[in-house]
Amino acid sequence: METTLIYEIIGYVASVLIAVSLMMSAIVKLRVINLIGAATFSLYGVLIGSVPVAAMNGFIVLINIYYLFQMFSEKEYFKLLQVRPESHYLRYFISFYEDDIKQTHPYFTFNPGEDSVCVFILRDMVPAGILIGKKTPDGLLEIELDYVIKNYRDFKIGSFLYEHNTEFFSSLGIRAIRMKSGEEVHNRYLSKMGFERADGYFTRVIN
Secondary structure (H helix, E strand, O other), X not given: OOHHHHXXXXXXXXXXXXXXXXXXXXXXXXXXXXXXXXXXXXXXXXXXXXXXXXXXXXXXXXXXXXXXXXXXXXXXXXXXXXXXXXXXXXXXXXXXXXXXXXXXXXXXXOOOOOOEEEEEEEEOOEEEEEEEEEEOOOOEEEEEEEEEOHHHOOOHHHHHHHOOOHHHHHHOOOOEEEEXXXXXXXXXXXXXXXXXXXXXXXXXXXX
């Protein structure tokens, strides 16, 4: 393979990475992929002897590194806010994000009852996620909806909810949390959050 063709392939790969990053709705993913694309473009600039291309994209790499460092190092505020099933805002929230919710919870239908547990997860006071489930008499919470807004899907909300707030569930008399196996993306999320898969369900015991 000729050297020139290799350089062109590197340039095309860099262009594709930059374009893909601009289609990302999650800020962290956008920054990471944009960083990789800019680094590849900078390499391309070095290989073809173009100082402006190499320097500009090298600068973009530094900008992405700076903002990623800011994102991962700054202290964020998280809070659980339990609401009544008949909350008007709860219904507005579900209605507003209905199309996106269907992507990971295609069979979800909001049918609240007295045994429903509805919790907003606030992130810097933004209602970034929501958990809806029904509690059984024996202390099992059957999750119907575990949804996070696209821009906040970096596992921080899930970690806060399931790893750092077990006392919240305990205070409600919940001994275990269970959800049916669904879309593969959401299944991977549940596995990462410490749920164990068996017989078509993901279950996490509350210690």
